[in-house]
Amino acid sequence: MKGVNAAVAAVLIGTAFAVPAPSPVELDKRQSPSGVFSALNAVDTAFAGVLNGVAADASEASQIFSAALTAVEDTIKAQATARPSNVEQAVSVVSSILTPQPTNLYKNIVQLAANGLGPSASDFNLLVVGSLVGPNSENNLNLRSPAQPIYPKKSSTDAPYSLTEAQLRRVIYIPPAFTYGSKSPVILVPGTGNTGYESFSGNYIPLLTGVSYADPVWLNIPEQFLGDAQINSEYITYAINYISGISSSKNVTVLAWSQGGLDTQWALKYWPSTRGVVSNFIANSPDFHGTVLAYAVCPSFPNIPCSPAIIQQEYNSNFVTTLRRNGGDSAYVPTTTIFSSTDEIVQPQSPVTGASAFLNDARNVGVSNNQVQAICGGRPAGLVYTHEGVLYNPLGVALAMDVLRNGGPGRIDRINLDVVCNQIVGTGLGLNNVVLTEKAIGIAAVRILLEDNKVFDEPGIKGYAA
Numbered sequence: 001m002k003g004v005n006a007a008v009a010a011v012l013i014g015t016a017f018a019v020p021a022p023s024p025v026e027l028d029k030r031q032s033p034s035g036v037f038s039a040l041n042a043v044d045t046a047f048a049g050v051l052n053g054v055a056a057d058a059s060e061a062s063q064i065f066s067a068a069l070t071a072v073e074d075t076i077k078a079q080a081t082a083r084p085s086n087v088e089q090a091v092s093v094v095s096s097i098l099t100p101q102p103t104n105l106y107k108n109i110v111q112l113a114a115n116g117l118g119p120s121a122s123d124f125n126l127l128v129v130g131s132l133v134g135p136n137s138e139n140n141l142n143l144r145s146p147a148q149p150i151y152p153k154k155s156s157t158d159a160p161y162s163l164t165e166a167q168l169r170r171v172i173y174i175p176p177a178f179t180y181g182s183k184s185p186v187i188l189v190p191g192t193g194n195t196g197y198e199s200f201s202g203n204y205i206p207l208l209t210g211v212s213y214a215d216p217v218w219l220n221i222p223e224q225f226l227g228d229a230q231i232n233s234e235y236i237t238y239a240i241n242y243i244s245g246i247s248s249s250k251n252v253t254v255l256a257w258s259q260g261g262l263d264t265q266w267a268l269k270y271w272p273s274t275r276g277v278v279s280n281f282i283a284n285s286p287d288f289h290g291t292v293l294a295y296a297v298c299p300s301f302p303n304i305p306c307s308p309a310i311i312q313q314e315y316n317s318n319f320v321t322t323l324r325r326n327g328g329d330s331a332y333v334p335t336t337t338i339f340s341s342t343d344e345i346v347q348p349q350s351p352v353t354g355a356s357a358f359l360n361d362a363r364n365v366g367v368s369n370n371q372v373q374a375i376c377g378g379r380p381a382g383l384v385y386t387h388e389g390v391l392y393n394p395l396g397v398a399l400a401m402d403v404l405r406n407g408g409p410g411r412i413d414r415i416n417l418d419v420v421c422n423q424i425v426g427t428g429l430g431l432n433n434v435v436l437t438e439k440a441i442g443i444a445a446v447r448i449l450l451e452d453n454k455v456f457d458e459p460g461i462k463g464y465a466a
């Protein structure tokens with residue numbers, strides 16, 4: 001690893017930012033064409049414009065996404081060997097790069113990649129030209145029929161689907177080891193810009209595979225969750241009723257990350273049949289109130305379009321406002337939220353009751369809202385954790401395991417906080433898990449740059465919710 005070069009780091013991540021030790025690896029200037037830096041500066045100008053309330057003009061804006069993509073690509077391809085040497089260093093580098101807002105996500109991704117914590121060159125090639133296969137597949141052959149029909153509706157009070165049953169069913173990836181009801185099913189719902197496998201292969205897939213108290217499946221949703229959040233919610237709804245229906249009608253747990261939490265709440269609100277079969281909802285870094293940082297990934301919106309799901313995750317979007325109305329800001333099933341005040345994507349996440357992740361409990365179903373800083377404050381597990389870092393945070397992992405083993409909502413009085421708050425990553429996780437989990441956010445950023453179906457206006461609210 002190379003030594004510190006604060007000047008290069010400052011160019012990459014903005015002047016208002018100092019990099020603490022251990023320092024990120026310097027980008028090799030010989031391998032990084034100057035075009036990378038000018039492209040990043042163009043992106044930076046756009047971000048600055050957004051932060052100051054002045055959007056770039058349309059002609060400038062039209063080049064920003066391709067410039068950013070080129071910059072990310074060049075930088076990722078220029079680095080090959082950087083890698084943190086241990087988990088302490090990995091977590092420290094991540095927290096030094098992904099500081100709280102104001103943030104420049106694309107530059108941060110480049111920094112992560114330069115430190116072996118972002119997509120590699122081969123990942124990048126796959127993202128641009130590859131197809132999603134194996135555990136990332138969006139087209140799975142799920143031949144079993146549920147015990148009772150669940151389509152077109154499981155219950156007369158459910159909203160209508162706009163997708164066919166075949167479309168809904170094929171996004172569910174069921175691993176060969178799935179027991180169809182011998183163990184408790186867990187449905188893993190990804191974050192924006194990811195497949196389920198990308199979001200969870202570094203954390204809950206390895207943690208839950210082979211244990212007696214959980215049986216994971218995951219969702220690989222078309223457009224990697226960047227399309228209309230209302231449609232994304234249809235996939236979650238169907239998966240809940242389908243997985244229960246092919247598992248001896250057992251209840252399921254939904255473990256979600258980011259938009260996965262928001263859309264699961266939408267599913268529970270508008271498809272009441274799901275509530276009867278979800279024992280637990282575990283929401284990691286959810287944005288039940290969207291995020292004031294949504295347009296950090298679309299800095300020139302509305303001059304150039306943005307992905308529907310990102311527009312819908314703006315703090316006061318129609319989607320968020322509609323969801324929260326009539327008790328949608330309260331849990332429908334026993335719910336455990338886990339979040340970090342230093343989330344670089346979803347804000348605000350503090351104070352606890354004002355956090356986007358916070359859910360009320362008007363129906364008395366049981367909610368526990370857990371901000372890692374509020375519970376482990378001052379100790380390692382309560383320091384700087386990112387949006388994705390919540391997935392390997394020791395308290396987050398301990399709470400998820402508590403829910404799965406003991407029933408939800410998660411309770412910190414069932415957790416040994418003296419042990420857990422002094423860990424850096426959850427029990428059972430190590431350096432490879434941190435690297436893979438951090439990669440998910442870089443993959444999401446590239447997907448947002450690449451996505452074809454961007455729009456100028458938020459999708460209309462469907463009739464069933466309007």
Ligand SMILES: *[C@@H]1O[C@H](CO)[C@@H](O)[C@H](O)[C@H]1NC(C)=O
Binds near residue numbers: 251278334
């Ligand atoms: C299934 O989940 C629902 C809703 O959380 C709950 O009321 C019900 O008791 C659960 N059933 C079983 C068998 O756990």
